[in-house]
Amino acid sequence: MGEELYELPKGWVWVTLDSLCTAIGDVDHKMPKAQETGIPYISTRDFLDNGTINFENTKKISEEDYKKLCRKIYPEKGDILLSRYGTVGEVILIKTDNIFQASYSVAIIKPVLYQINNFIATALKSEIVQTQIRKYIRGVAQPDLGLGHIRELYLPFPSLTEQYRILEKIEELFTQLDAGVELLKKVKAKLKRYRQAVLKAAVEGNLTKEWRTAHQGELEPASVLLERILKQRREKWEAEQLAKMKAQGKTPKDDSWKLKYKEAIAPDTSNLPELPDGWCCNTVRLRIL
Incomplete structure (x- = not known):
């Protein structure tokens, strides 16, 4: 991978994800039994597009099974989740204090410092890292990404001060993008109304009124x-x-069949314009x- 890395700005360095974390792992692959109530046991299907977790319909497991799974690793606020089975490469920064466990389809990433977790999550979503992820994916019917390859992912890494500035700028630009999306929705609604107005004018003859006047007697x-x-x-x-x-x-005998x-x-045109x-x-x- 090293030969594919580009030159970074002065003061930046290339680092592996493993060097920035205290642990990168997943739980045992033995599926715990589901029950009606209990501790949420999330999978990639509970990942939302806005970078959060949907806890409403998650699988529930017993406290006993939860404790067994936590012997290996468990998610906490500030950790990063990376989908590694099925839909690979989705990233979530945990911002909740809710107690839950993640299935083996999710890698749990624990950054060394809480201050760098947001930048790491952002970098994992970037094309430079996603390209590496796609390269390491195994399987076709059920794609998966090995933990070893996740640890080897290369990230561009600036100073902490610049990380904060980058995140502030991203927030600013994404806010502008969101505003742009809302504006496009409004424009789309106006365009729909305009289309209807054009069609109405067409079937009422208003679009060709001047043309009709210019060609009187020819039509x-x-x-x-x-x-x-x-x-x-x-x-x-x-x-x-x-x-x-x-x-x-x-053979018809006469024309009666035409009746x-x-x-x-x-x-009935009585109520028509x-x-x-x-x-x-x-x-x-x-x-x-």
């Missing part, structure tokens, strides 16, 4: 077009009926199959 009235469409509609129906009778080996044709329903000159109104029949 075929819609009533003439409708008459031609209705004629073709009847002709098509008759052709289809003749084809069916022919396929059944039948079965259903004329198009004339619309006035249309532009040359337009007409008609109904649309939907055939439900």
Whole structure:
């Protein structure tokens, strides 16, 4: 991995994740028994997109099983969780005092200093580290990331003062991004209303009002077009009926079969808005199959 590392700003150093932590581990892979009440036993499915844990529907385990699992390692406020099975590479900085245990699908990372945990969590989410994670993933059907590879992850590491400044700047920029997202949502809603307004203007003839005025006398009235469409509609129906009778080996004796044709329903225009000159109104029949 060393040959892939880029030159850092003056005062920064490349470090392995293991060198910044007192422990990186997971619990025993034997699944504890679930019960209705008890201590939350989270997995990657309880990770939320906003970087927090959803404790509402987590699996619950007994206090006895919890204590057994804690002999190896347990999560505390300030620790970092890294998903290592299934969906690999999701990061959560624990900001709660809630007592819980994490399944073996999650690596528990314990930074040496509480002051650097936020920067480490941020670095783990960055593309430089996520690229390393993708490189180390094993398996296809059930991807997993080994603890040994997690310990070997390289992180760019600045001074504590600069870490604080970086985190402040990230918060500032993310706040701006969130504001931008909200603005886009409002713009999207306005665009939807605008689209509807354009469509309304289109079917009312307002979009082509000036064009219609400029081409008066040149346009075929819609009533003439409708008459031609209705004629073709009847002709098509008759052709289809003749084809069916022919396929059944039948020959019509007279034109009485044509009486079965259903004329198009004339619309009731009494409550409809006035249309532009040359337009007409008609109904649309939907055939439900």
